[in-house]
Amino acid sequence: MSHKTMINIGPFHPLQEEAEFFQLYVDGERVVDVDVRISYNHRGIEKLDESKTFDQVPFVVERVCGICSASHPLAYVQAVEDIAHVQVPERALYLRTIVNELERIHSHLLWVGLAGHFLGYNTVFMWAWKYREPILDALEVATGSRVNYANCKIGGVRRDMTDEQLKEIDRLATESYGPVEMLTKAVIDDPVLHARLKNVGVLSKADARAYGATGPTGRGSGLPIDVRRDDPYAAYDRIDWQVHYEESGDVFAKAKVRLLETLEAVKIIQRAVRAIPGGEIDAKVQNIPPGEAVGHVEAPRGETFHYVRSDGSNYPVRHKVRAPSFNNIPTFKASCIGQEIADVAITLASVDPCYSCTERMCAAVDAESGRRMFDFAQLVKLSQEKTQRLRRQL
Amino acid sequence: MAVKHWALKKSLWVYHVNTGACNNCDIEVLDLLTPRFDIERFGMILVGSPRHADVLAVTGTCTRQAMPRLQELYRQAAKPVVVLAIGSCAGAQGIFTEAYHMGSPVDETIRAVDPNAIIAYVPGCPPKPEAMIAAVVKAWDVIDTL
Ligand code: SF4
Numbered sequence: 317m318s319h320k321t322m323i324n325i326g327p328f329h330p331l332q333e334e335a336e337f338f339q340l341y342v343d344g345e346r347v348v349d350v351d352v353r354i355s356y357n358h359r360g361i362e363k364l365d366e367s368k369t370f371d372q373v374p375f376v377v378e379r380v381c382g383i384c385s386a387s388h389p390l391a392y393v394q395a396v397e398d399i400a401h402v403q404v405p406e407r408a409l410y411l412r413t414i415v416n417e418l419e420r421i422h423s424h425l426l427w428v429g430l431a432g433h434f435l436g437y438n439t440v441f442m443w444a445w446k447y448r449e450p451i452l453d454a455l456e457v458a459t460g461s462r463v464n465y466a467n468c469k470i471g472g473v474r475r476d477m478t479d480e481q482l483k484e485i486d487r488l489a490t491e492s493y494g495p496v497e498m499l500t501k502a503v504i505d506d507p508v509l510h511a512r513l514k515n516v517g518v519l520s521k522a523d524a525r526a527y528g529a530t531g532p533t534g535r536g537s538g539l540p541i542d543v544r545r546d547d548p549y550a551a552y553d554r555i556d557w558q559v560h561y562e563e564s565g566d567v568f569a570k571a572k573v574r575l576l577e578t579l580e581a582v583k584i585i586q587r588a589v590r591a592i593p594g595g596e597i598d599a600k601v602q603n604i605p606p607g608e609a610v611g612h613v614e615a616p617r618g619e620t621f622h623y624v625r626s627d628g629s630n631y632p633v634r635h636k637v638r639a640p641s642f643n644n645i646p647t648f649k650a651s652c653i654g655q656e657i658a659d660v661a662i663t664l665a666s667v668d669p670c671y672s673c674t675e676r677m678c679a680a681v682d683a684e685s686g687r688r689m690f691d692f693a694q695l696v697k698l699s700q701e702k703t704q705r706l707r708r709q710l
Numbered sequence: 711m712a713v714k715h716w717a718l719k720k721s722l723w724v725y726h727v728n729t730g731a732c733n734n735c736d737i738e739v740l741d742l743l744t745p746r747f748d749i750e751r752f753g754m755i756l757v758g759s760p761r762h763a764d765v766l767a768v769t770g771t772c773t774r775q776a777m778p779r780l781q782e783l784y785r786q787a788a789k790p791v792v793v794l795a796i797g798s799c800a801g802a803q804g805i806f807t808e809a810y811h812m813g814s815p816v817d818e819t820i821r822a823v824d825p826n827a828i829i830a831y832v833p834g835c836p837p838k839p840e841a842m843i844a845a846v847v848k849a850w851d852v853i854d855t856l
Contacts, residue, residue, distance in 0.1 A: 328779060334728050334736065356775045357730045360809040367808060376805055382734025382836070426737060429744075445744035463734045463836060672733050 320348065323657070327356055334671045338664070342657060350652045350660075352645060357672040365635040370396055370604050373632065374468055377622075380637060381673035382463055383426065386412075386419040387615035388622070388637070388673075389468040394549055394611030395624040396470050396632075402599050406551075408472035410592040413551040414485065415458055415467050416613070417581040417588070421492070422451045423616035424578045427668045428499065431571060434661050435512060440499070447495040454488040457481055472598035486589040493582045500575040513568035516655070517663030520565055523650040528643045531618020532577065533667045535561040536570035543614040555587045567666040574668075604628070615640055617668050639673030715853050718764055718790075721753040722846065725763035725787070729780050729816065730806075731770030734836040735797040739767055747839045754846065760787045765849065767842075768816050771799040771806045777813030781823050790856060792828045792849040793820055796842060798835040805835075828852055 326337040337353035361380055365373050377392050378385035390412060397404060425448040432440025452462045458477060459465040467473055477485075503509055519529065524537035534541055540561040544552040560576040562569035608625040618640030625634040644667040652663050681687065726739055742749045743756060757763055760783045772780060784793070793816075798804035800816045813819060820827045830852070832845045 328727060328783065334731075334733065356773060356779075357728070357770070358773060358775065358811050359730055359771060359806045360811045361806075364806065364809045379732040379734075379805060379835075382732040382737065385732075385734065442745055445741065446746065449744075449746045462838065463738065670733065672731065 327353075336669075336671045340652075340657065340660060345656050345658075347652050347655050347657060347660060350648050352648065354671055354674065359672075362635050362637060365632055367631065369630045370470060370626075370632060373635065374470075375466060377637065378464055378466065381639065381670050383423050383670065384419070384615040384617070384620065384639070384673065385464050386416045386467060387613045387620050388639075390416065390550070391611040391613040391615075391620050391622040392624065392635070393468045393470050394613065395609045395622050396604060396611075396626075397601075398609035398611065399607040399624065399626050400470070400601055400604050402471050402601055404472055404599055405596040406593045407476075407595045408597045408599075409551040409554075410588050411473045411477060411597065412468065413555070413588050414477075414482075414585055414592075415455070415465055416550065417584045418451055418455050418458065418485070418489070419465075420581045420616045421489070421496075421578050422448050422455070423668075424574045424581075425451070425496070427574060427616075427665075428503075428571070431662065431665055434665050435509070440502075443495075444499060447492055447499070450488045450492055454485045457484050457488070469598070470604075471601040472596070476597050482589050482592065486586060489582050489585045493579065496575070496578050496582070500572075500579065503571060503575060510568070513566060513571065513662070514564075515566050516659045517567045517651040517666055518565045519647050519651045521563075523647065524565065527647045527650065529618070529647050529667075530640045530643050531614065531616070532570050532573045533618060533640075533644045533647060535559070536573045536666075537565035538563040541619075543612050543619050547612065549611075549613060551588060551591075552584075555584055555591065557584050557587075567662055570666045608634075617641060617670060618644060620673075637673070639670065641667070641670045641674040645669050645674060712856075715790075715856050719850050719853055722764045722792075722849070723757045723762055724754055724765045724767050725757055725760045725783075726767045727760075727769070727780060727783055729768060729770040729776035729800070730773035730811075731797065731799055735769035735799070738836045738839055739769065739796065739842065741839050742842060747843065749843065749846075752846075760784075763787050763791060765792045765794060765846070767794045767796055768800050769796045770816075771803045771809075772813045772816045772819050773811050774813045775811075777819050780816070780819055784820050784823050784827070790828065790853070792830060792852065793817075794830050794832060794842070794845055794849070796832045796845075797837060798833060801831045801833055 321342050323340040339351040340347050341349040374389035377388040380388045425444045429441040429444035456462050459467050519537045521538040524534050524539050540559050542559045545559050560573050604626045606628040610623045612621045621638040623636040624632050627633045795801050795816045803815050817829050830845045
């Protein structure tokens with residue numbers, strides 16, 4: 317006879333930076349079902365944006381998720397630029413590319429470190445984060461801050477970079493190529509990692525497609541999708557670079573894709589720094605006409621998608637954010653079930669889930685009166701009424 | 711200064727609570743552990759349970775969902791415990807002040823449980839790791855006065 321046990325992980329758990337709540341249903345050592353509860357981090361950013369002017373919104377959206385704080389504002393400003401039909405100056409496009417690729421390196425190294433930590437390889441954690449520091453320095457050189465860049469604005473970028481700054485970024489990125497290559501080789505050749513990661517948490521190509529997996533999660537499962545190539549933005553179509561993908565769909569493939577992408581990002585930065593043209597950095601947008609548009613950007617975790625609607629006033633009337641983890645987190649249903657419990661931590665980590673960008677909240681609203689239904693007090697009341705009803709029937 | 715407090719200063723154990731942060735403050739807290747800042751050399755480590763903690767490093771705005779959990783964590787922590795409110799969010803809800811899903815600010819949430827809680831604020835969005843180390847040094851001074 318099978319016996320199902322429920323294991324709760326979270327919401328405040330030492331393994332996770334963020335508050336999230338997993339419920340694993342296990343039968344012996346095997347996971348038979350998984351449930352994810354979120355919303356501890358929900359801050360209502362979409363609603364908040366409606367009370368900010370178009371120029372203020374980038375500062376809010378870069379705080380959707382701190383690790384993607386270059387991608388979210390970029391997706392937003394691209395949407396607004398589309399509404400206003402702005403031609404962004406060449407130089408600004410290159411500057412955007414540089415900051416976005418630096419962000420990708422820092423995010424992927426962060427993931428490699430945490431993955432090493434989950435597997436009990438704390439050396440990998442320390443090394444990866446050590447090699448990440450120069451990249452944060454480069455970001456500080458480029459934008460003035462280690463993690464919140466305030467780089468994008470509608471029509472261009474907020475700050476130009478001098479030649480010295482560009483040289484310094486080039487130097488810091490180039491110097492990190494060697495260590496990242498060493499890490500990549502160490503991961504690809506390590507027999508223990510092979511045993512631990514190969515055929516673990518497999519997400520098949522069909523499942524990846526069905527769940528709409530994006531970014532390294534999809535690319536690890538043989539879906540060579542990448543917004544940077546498929547719908548080029550910034551300066552990605554002016555630079556020569558490659559999309560990396562793997563067929564096997566296991567955790568190992570996802571790790572390999574991320575490491576190869578990190579190396580590719582260094583190359584993109586080197587080429588962008590050499591090819592950057594001079595000139596203006598801002599198209600000086602005056603007003604935003606009524607209209608609607610979408611902007612999407614390949615964030616480190618996958619495609620981030622922003623929808624903006626304007627009615628010609630100073631404020632967006634609707635701003636919708638769909639972050640990559642929103643697609644990637646449901647793939648747990650395909651990749652975790654059938655695993656051993658010991659493999660679950662790394663399988664959950666393998667999509668590089670980010671909850672602060674995915675948090676949603678549900679409310680049942682009466683369509684006619686606009687009144688919120690079923691708040692906590694009402695639910696308690698319903699529950700009490702049911703007890704009384706049952707009691708009467710007995 | 712009691713022997714207990716003298717000993718406490720040599721080994722502050724930190725429990726990290728995210729009450730609705732954007733992750734930046736959190737990665738900067740984790741950064742403290744890694745080679746460049748390496749706070750373990752001061753006897754500080756991140757621990758897995760609030761019951762072991764001498765310091766609660768709170769990041770984030772304290773959403774409605776996280777509020778009762780933060781209070782529960784504070785109740786569970788062994789006293790004396792120093793609360794570090796890290797970042798503008800934890801200090802005063804930062805950019806999210808007007809959002810609909812905010813609970814009360816971190817300090818008010820904790821003061822509702824213990825009016826005499828020791829709370830150190832680390833402003834910045836996110837504060838640099840150096841600033842967090844400076845906050846811990848200030849926490850030492852507070853422990854001296856206990
Ligand atoms: S203070 Fe700033 S960096 Fe820290 S969690 Fe809040 S928004 Fe993010």
